Amino acid sequence: MTAHDMKHAGSDSARLEAVGGRLSRVDGPAKITGAARYAFEQQLDGLTHAVLVGATIAAGKVAAIDSRAAETAPGVLAVLTPDTIMELKGASDWLGNPPAKPTYGPLAREVTYSGQHIAAVVAETFEQAVAAAGLVKVTYDETPAIVDLSDGKAGDGIPIDMMTKEWGDAQGAFAAAPVRICAAYNTPREFQAAMEPHGLIARWQGDELTIWEPSQWLDGMARTYAEWFAIPFENVRLVSPYIGGGFGSKALALAHSAVAAAAAKMLNRPVKLVLNRPQNFTSYGGRAATRQTVAIGADKDGKIQSIVHRGVNETAVDGMWVEPLGSVTSIMYATPNFSSKQNVVRVNTVVPGAKRAPGENPSAFGIESAIDELAYELGLDPLEMRLINYAEEDPQVKKPWSTRQLREAFAVGAEAFGWAKRSPAPRSMRDGRQLIGWGMAAGTYPVRRAHGEAVVKIMADGSVEVESSSIDMGQGTYTILAQTAAETLGVPVEQVSVKLGDSHFARAGVTGGSRLAGVMTGAVYKAAGQALDELIGLALSDPRSPFQKVQANTLSVKDGRIASPRGDGPDLSIAELMSAIGREKIEAKGDTMPASTTPEERYKNYTTIAMSIPHTEGNYSRHSWCAHFVEVRVDEDFGTVRVSRVVSALDSGRLYNPKLAESQWKGGIIMGIGQALLEEGIVDRRHGRIVNGNFADYMLPTNADIPDIQTISVGIPDPHSSALGGKGVGELAIVGIAPAIANAVFHATGKRVRDLPITLEKLI
C-alpha cells in the first residue's frame, strides 16, 4: 500500500497530512477501483476448493456419514469427515490458557448447534465441490436442543462471579428510595454481517504454512495454526492485506480455518475455503442474546441512591462467552449503592463472539433506557436527569477520569440538536400522520491498551517504508500510520508507504477493543523517531556528510529536506544525504514496551490478550464518552420507525485524523440504527436453527434508512491514554444509539419498547 495517490484527497497543505489532518484514506482509490486484492482473492497454481457440510440438527450425534456418492463425483479429491480428517493438536485460547483437550477435531461427531461443520468436500473446482457436498448423506441420533434463552430447559444459567460489582447496600437503598423504576431489557442474537465473508487459502511448503485470510489479529491466529499443526510460530505466515469488514468476528482462527489448513496438508495442494452467506451466520458467533433487569432508586429531586442490575447472556453448550452487561451500568452515573451480577446460559448455538463494543453496547441499552424511564417517572428532562447524576470520578474504582468530556458532549450535542425546543410529553410532536420523537442517551467505551512494534525504513531515494503486522479493516490504519511517520520524520506523506497485514512484519496484537490506533501510532512514532535520530546522527558524524563542517548538535528535517536549525549550512534532500554518506537505507524498529521485556513476554503480548493494560491501571480511569441526540418519525398507522436526524458529540481524546474518526463514528451510529430497528437472528424453535441467515432476510439498514448524521468532536488530548493523546474511536459511537432511538420512540408514541429490535408490530 503506497501513499502515492494521496493527492486524490485534495491534500495540498502540510496540515492535512500531519497527525490530526483530514487526509482521505490512502487505500481508498485501490478499493474503489477494484485494484485492492483481498486475502482469498490470491491466484495460486493448483488451487483446490473446499466446501463444508453443516449439521441439520441442533443437538445429537452424527450416526453415519455416507460419502460414497460424493467421493466418486467429478473432480472430487477428498471427502473429509470426523474419521478421515487428520488429527490436530489442541491450541491454547486467546488468553493463552492451555487447551482443555490435547487434540482437536474441527469436524464434529457430537453436534451442539445447527450448521456445525461435520464434513468437507475438496474438489478441483468450486462448482464440483458444491455439487459433491450436496451428495454427502448424514444420519443423526438427535437429542432435544435448548434453542434460546426463553427455552424452558435453559434454566437460570451459571453465575459468573468475576462479573459481580457491588458497593454500599444496593438492595436496602433501592427498597428505601422514594422513587423507583425496575424494568427488563432484552437484545436478540445479532451478527457482524460483514460484506466480505470468512474464508481462507491455505498452502503448505514442507512444514511451512502460508495462510491468506482476512484477519483482525495476524499474530494471534498464526499462533493458533502453529499449535494446531505443532510447527514453530515462525513457520506460519498469515497474510491479510485488506479486510472487508470484521466488527470483532475476524480475530480468531476458527474451525473452518482448521479444515482448510488440514485439507491442504493432507492433499499437499493449496486449498481455498470460503463460507457461503448462510454459513457466515452459523460458523462463528455474533453478539449473544442478552437479558437485563435494571432497578434504580432515586430521591425526589432525581439523585440516584441505588442501582441494582442483573444480566444474562447466552453462550454455547461447548464454549464460554461472557458479554459484560454491567460495564456501562457501573460507571455512567454516580450512585452510593450498586449491585451488578451476571449469569450465562448454555444454549445450542455456535459460541457467541465479539461484535462492536461487546458488553458496553447491550449494557448501555439497559441503563440508558432505564435512566430515561426514571426521568419520566420524576418529570425531569432526560438530559437534566443525567447532569444531576453526573459521575465526577469513576464510581466503581473511585479514581479520577483521565479525561471525561461528557458534560461538554451533552452541552454541545444538545445545542446543535436544538434539544431545548423539545416538548417533553409523549405524543406531543407530530407532522401530519408521523409522530415525532426526540430521544437521547450517553455512551462510553474503555481505553484498551497494549503494546505494538513497527519498523520504519528510510530508503536511499528518500522514501519511507513503515511495516507492521497490524491491519486495516477500513478504519484507516494505512492512512494514520503514514501521517504519523511523515510528521515524525519531516517528510511529505506521499513519500511514505505503509505495509500491513503480513505476520512476518514487526508484530502487533489484536485489532480489537478500539486500541490499534493508539498503540500503533505510538510504535511508529517511536520507530520513526529512532530512524530520524540515526539519520541526523549520521549527517553530523559521517566524514562524507556535508553537515560535518556545520557547528550544530542537531539538524532539522522538513518536507524531506535536511538543514541546520539556523539555516546557515547545506540544504539537502534525504536522498542526497543518503547518497553522500553511501547508505542504502536506515532501519529502526520501535516498540512501546519497557526495555526489560523478555522475549517470552513479547510473544505473549502479541499472540494473546493476556497482557492488555487495564484501563484503570495507575491513578486514572480511562474511557471515551459520547452523547447521542436522535429524532425519529413513527407512522401512527403503520408503526414504522424511521430515524430522521442524529447529532452525536463524542470524546475520543485527540483525533489522529478527524475525517476517518468521523467515518468510524458514523459507521457505529449506522450499525446502532440497524440494531435498534432491524437486526435479529430469528431461530426456528422447533429446530434450533437460524432461518434468516442471509442478507435478504437478516435486515441491515440501507442508505435510504440513514439520515444526515452530525458528529462533533469534543475530545481533548489525553496523555494518560496513549502516546499521542487519543482514546478509542471505533466502538464508541454504537454505544448508546439503540437506547437513544428507543427513548425517542417512547417520546413519539408513549410506548416503551424494551425488546430490540423495535419492529412495527411492537408499535401498532
Place this chain on the structure above:
Amino acid sequence: MRDFSYLRADTIEAARNASALPGAMLLAGGTTLVDLAKCGVAEPSTVIDISHIDGLNTIDITPERAVIGALAKMSHVADNVEVKSRFPAVSEALWQAASAQLRNMATIGGNLMQRTRCPYFRDPQNFPACNKRAPGSGCSAIGGVTRGHAVLGVSEACIATYPGDLAIALVAFDAEVHLGERKLKVEDFFLAPGATAEREHDIRPGEVITAIEIPGSAAARRSTYIKVRDRQSYEFAAASAAVGLELEADGRTIRDIRVALGGVATRPWRARAVEDTLRGKALDEHIVREACELAMQGAVDHGANHYKIALAPRVAARAILKLGETA
C-alpha cells in the same frame, strides 16, 4: 456439477417449443432463476434463454390500454412517462420493488413468475418438507417462523406469501397476461395454494408470457401504491396496497375504486368487499377505515404474522385517503 443444457431461443415460437421440454425453465433477467438455482430450489435440466428475442421489450400506451412486452425491464417501465401519468400505481409498485440493480436486470414477464420468499421454501437442505417443492411432503412453515407469512388465501398445505409488488397493481386494474393463444386476467393467472401448492400459475407447457395489458381507466390514472416494510428500501412488503380512485363530479362521492393488497396473501389479493362497500359512498376517513377492515374477512394468522391483520387495512385506507387529498 449440476449440469443443464442451455438453449437460446431467438423467436417466441422457438421459446414455446423448447419450454415444452421436461425440466425446461425460461431465463430472461435471471434474477429469480439464478437465485433459486443457487439455493437448490430450481434444478432445471434445460435453460431456455429468451432474453435475445426481438420485439418483446416494447411499451405501448394509448388512452385505452398499456401493452408492455414481457422482456421490458422493470426500471424502464417504472420510468416510462406514460406509465407514470396513466398508471402511477404501476410505476410506484415497480420503483419500490427490489433494488436498482435488480430492477435494471429483471423483466416484467419474469416478475410475474417470481416465487415466494418463504424461508422454508428456499432452504431444501434443511427443510425437506415443502408442498410447493415436493407435493405432499408437508409444510415446514406452519408451526415455525411465520412473521412474513400470508393471512389471506392460505390453506393447510401452504401459507407462503406472494412477494411481488407489480402484480398487486395489475390485479387492481384488471390487467391481463398474454400467453400466446390464451389471454388471462392476472388475477386468475395466480393460483391460491389450496391442496396443490406446487401450482402457482395458470400456465401450461409450451406457453410463454409475451406481454401484459392494462386497461386504461380514470381509477388507474388516479392511483397509488403504498408499501410498508421494516426498512425503507430493498425489502418485501409487510403489507402493501395498490389503490385507484375515481370521484363523481361533486369531488367527494366515490364512483369507482380499486383496492388490491400485497404482502398479506398467497397471491395478489383484490379486496372487492372494500370496493363494493365504498362505491357510491362519500370519501370520509371514518367510512374508508371501516370499509378497509372488510379486506381481512376470512384472514387466518399463524401467530407472528397476526399484526398483518391490523396493518393491511390501514395501508389500504391510507392509500385511499392519500388519493383523496390529491385533487
